[in-house]
Amino acid sequence: MTVLWQPFARPRRSVIPGLGLTLGVTLLYMALVVLIPLAALVARPWELGVAGFLDQVTQPRVLAALRLSFGAAFLGACINAVFGLALAWTLVRYDFPLKRLVDAVVDLPFALPTAVAGIALTSLYAPNGWIGQILAPLGVKVAFTPLGVIVALTFIGLPFVVRTVQPVLEDLDKELEEAAASLGATRAETFLRVILPTILPALLTGFALAFARAVGEYGSVIFIAGNMPMVSEIAPLLIVIRLEQFDYAGAAAIGVTMLLASFVLLLVINLLQRWTRRWAGL
Numbered sequence: 281m282t283v284l285w286q287p288f289a290r291p292r293r294s295v296i297p298g299l300g301l302t303l304g305v306t307l308l309y310m311a312l313v314v315l316i317p318l319a320a321l322v323a324r325p326w327e328l329g330v331a332g333f334l335d336q337v338t339q340p341r342v343l344a345a346l347r348l349s350f351g352a353a354f355l356g357a358c359i360n361a362v363f364g365l366a367l368a369w370t371l372v373r374y375d376f377p378l379k380r381l382v383d384a385v386v387d388l389p390f391a392l393p394t395a396v397a398g399i400a401l402t403s404l405y406a407p408n409g410w411i412g413q414i415l416a417p418l419g420v421k422v423a424f425t426p427l428g429v430i431v432a433l434t435f436i437g438l439p440f441v442v443r444t445v446q447p448v449l450e451d452l453d454k455e456l457e458e459a460a461a462s463l464g465a466t467r468a469e470t471f472l473r474v475i476l477p478t479i480l481p482a483l484l485t486g487f488a489l490a491f492a493r494a495v496g497e498y499g500s501v502i503f504i505a506g507n508m509p510m511v512s513e514i515a516p517l518l519i520v521i522r523l524e525q526f527d528y529a530g531a532a533a534i535g536v537t538m539l540l541a542s543f544v545l546l547l548v549i550n551l552l553q554r555w556t557r558r559w560a561g562l
Contacts, residue, residue, distance in 0.1 A: 318539070325533035336533040341509050342518060346534075348426055349515040350541060353494035356433035357441075361487045364441030365479075371442075372449040386443070389436045394499025401432055402504045424506030429514060432500045437490030444486035448479050480556045488549040495542055 325333050336342065370376075371383055389397065405412045405422035412423060422428045452475065460470040498516040505512040515538055522531035 321532055321535055321539065325529050325536055328529050328533065332529075333533050333536075336530050337537045341513070342515075342534060342537075344510045345513050345515040345518045346537065346541070348429060348512065349495055349538070350545075352426065352429040352433050352514075353491050353497075355430050356437050356494050357487050357491040359430075359434050360437045360441045360490045361483060364438055364486060364490075365445055365483060367438075368442045368445040368449055372446060386439050388439075390439050394436070394497070395503070397435060398432060398500040398503035401428070401435060401500065405431065405504065423504050424508070424512060426505075426512050428504040428506070429501055429512060432504050433494035433497055436497055436500055437494050440489035440493060441483070441486035444489065445479055445482050448482040452478060477556070481553050484549055484553045484556065488546055488553075491549075492542060492546060495538065 325336065328336065337346075367386065371379065371386075402423055403409050405415075405428060407413065407416050407421070407423070409423070412421075415422060420427075422431055456474050457470050460474045465473070496516055498514070498520070501514055502517055505514060505517075507513050507517055515534060519531045519534050522528075522534065
């Protein structure tokens with residue numbers, strides 16, 4: 281059938297809004313929710329000047345709090361990367377009693393208020409708690425120490441790793457594992473050369489989400505940490521203390537430092553994700 285050219289025909293309009301409208305709404309939303317608040321945060325501490333800013337963020341108490349927040353968040357994310365992967369693997373590959381209950385419990389840190397989580401962890405790991413009284417004779421003290429901070433951050437970060445890796449494991453073709461086994465690969469070789477390259481980008485994503493969530497965690501940490509300056513005081517608590525002292529510029533200076541450090545670390549993780557995707561051929 282011959283279609284006549286119609287130079288003045290109006291193009292068909294799509295049901296979905298066009299690029300101009302969607303892009304404008306997206307940029308406006310991002311500006312109001314993300315960019316403007318971040319710009320205000322970055323601009324506030326510079327009223328102190330460069331010397332004042334550096335003086336605020338290089339105080340021993342601030343450096344100790346930043347070191348604990350980022351160090352504990354990194355260790356918690358590493359622990360979750362290992363055990364979160366094991367838990368996701370168990371939920372996907374095996375059937376066992378109360379499997380659905382375990383699968384639902386994984387999401388509990390999402391729904392549980394952070395203050396409630398902190399109180400529960402403190403009651404468990406305190407010297408007179410159910411777990412703390414077992415660890416105390418062994419010389420292990422969890423509550424009111426940096427170890428307690430790591431425990432709390434591991435607790436709140438676990439679902440991010442499990443829920444990120446679990447769908448990838450469910451979509452993983454088991455025929456690839458069977459083919460590797462038929463070619464003589466051991467279980468370890470099959471995991472390292474077939475499974476791990478496929479799930480590594482998702483695992484890094486879960487690690488990044490758990491780390492980002494843990495760095496700014498406040499409610500579940502302040503109860504179990506003990507909040508001793510230079511020992512178990514986290515950076516978010518120090519920001520709250522500065523705000524209570526009406527030192528808004530000092531609080532913003534600590535916040536900007538955390539923002540920059542988090543941005544650099546997340547950028548490195550994103551670069552690793554891109555590299556692993558290329559390496560795995562995804």
